[in-house]
Amino acid sequence: MLVTPLFNYTQQSHLHTFFWRFTHATPEERGIDDTFVPVSPVNTANAEMIKCVRKALSVEETDPLFMVKVSEASDQYRAKYSAFLASPSGPARSFYVSRCFTASHHYPLGRGSRCFSAYDAVSKSIVLLKDIWRVNKYHPEAETYKRLHQASVPNVADVIAFNDVQGERHVAAVASIKSRKHQHYRIVLGQVGRPLKAFDSTHQLTEAVLDAVCTHRRAYEDAKVLHRDVSMGNIILYQNQGWLIDWEIARCVDEDKGPQVPERMGTWQFLSLRVLDNPAVFHQPRDDLESFVYVLLWIAGRYASPNATPAKRAFFLEQFDYEPLGAAFRKERLLHSGRSSLRFCGVKTAPFLKLLGDLAVWLMEAYNTDGDTQDHMLTYELLIPKLTKALDNEVWRSTYDRAFSFPVGYTDRVTSEE
CATH class of the missing domain: 1.10.510.10 (Transferase(Phosphotransferase) domain 1)
Incomplete structure (x- = not known):
């Protein structure tokens, strides 16, 4: 976590400039994750399906509901993991989520991990969707799961889908601090315990x-x-x-x-x-x-x-x-x-x-x-x-x-x- 040196906000414009830029920024520039698409309550075309989703997730009509797509990052990625992906050939797979059940993303430290109970529109079942900022130096979690499954390690989750969220990377821009690159990443697992x-x-x-x-x-x-x-x-x-x-x-x-x-x-x-x-x-x-x-x-x-x-x-x-x-x-x-x-x-x-x-x-x-x-x-x-x-x-x-x-x-x- 980085902080600025002390400054007199009545004499220097740093704070004013920040708020001006923030109010003129796009939702994406403000940090809004626009890949979580709000599901409209008046969408009559999918009304019955959305009703089933809410029932499966045990969420009320007044609770927020989002659709998010998760897929393999590339054809090469799909081929590499086709042995344990439920749907290796599709470009994307739709999942529906409401509020995450974790709280660590509320704190300034950490990777902003969020976990959701998700409704899988393909299997019509409840799965786990994990949304994190992974450190690039580590293997993506799906690669680790591949190793574990290849070795027949018991009691580890099945992978349904995964991908890097395109266009979302972060590098700490401070020359005096050794920075670490983070990549926005999602993985969907088959078991919710x-x-x-x-x-x-x-x-x-x-x-x-x-x-x-x-x-x-x-x-x-x-x-x-x-x-x-x-x-x-x-x-x-x-x-x-x-x-x-x-x-x-x-x-x-x-x-x-x-x-x-x-x-x-x-x-x-x-x-x-x-x-x-x-x-x-x-x-x-x-x-x-x-x-x-x-x-x-x-x-x-x-x-x-x-x-x-x-x-x-x-x-x-x-x-x-x-x-x-x-x-x-x-x-x-x-x-x-x-x-x-x-x-x-x-x-x-x-x-x-x-x-x-x-x-x-x-x-x-x-x-x-x-x-x-x-x-x-x-x-x-x-x-x-x-x-x-x-x-x-x-x-x-x-x-x-x-x-x-x-x-x-x-x-x-x-x-x-x-």
Whole structure:
């Protein structure tokens, strides 16, 4: 995010010039996305079809409705991905959307990602439309999905359509700052799941995280893809399983030997201690495995904590946030406290609380060793059996402790490093 130096607006015309230019600009120049075409409520030609669309999307007559077309970018692109595109030969495919269900685009930082439940006019089904400004240095997300499907990685979404939005690119125009090029991009996926925070029980929550860990392992070992942004929002519940989504900043580990950008990548609350301490560190599978643990801990404190007061809940969750004394200061304190820190999270279900304690101790013991030993301790071979063994508890399996948004004097917006 860039800001101007201070200036006296009563003596200099910068602000006045800006507003004059803004008021005389076209809608497109103002940032209005004219590729989202409003659907007229008086369009009698398609009235019945639009009625079906609104019913399928569960939107009222007074809610906005837009039509957006998504297609492959070129004939060469279509040929490259014809094996997994539902409609590889058509020039465009129409989707209908209303309001997006994500909120990160409201904030000044980030890539302006928006996700919509969309009605596919071809299959007459509900799909997911994702609208983002991708960083050009990364593979387009559809390419990553192609790799994953070619390697038969389970629990990843099917790609319906995708394309770069033509004519919309952005480059930061400041000579003293290393700029990154962004490209407006859309991808449509075939599965729309429930957010992980809507779990029916903590046993289901943990099963979903285990599913995502297994997907992550297959992606890394079979497809040579490292996710790099494991977070609460990037695991969904679909058909009673955990699916790992949002592969937009994933890295193909067999293509280069260094990080694609020098900054931290991922969602702050769930980044590993190692990545927080050193932004330029080479991101490894162990960092994502650590993030899976933080996903369980954070959700436990936010949505599975009936025994905590709002103050204790806030204290526990704030340990995942930014700290001026050091990026990893609070999270490091959380781990070194071990099981004792969990008294603030307020989890009532005993088997789940024990698992959280075991995982916190596992990370603490790893970080109390040297770097090489850490690499051997933070592995799939150790994390997966811990989760699997805990899930074998029949008492826990039959416990109904669904998610609930407990009161907390704390804003739980998840922030991302871009």
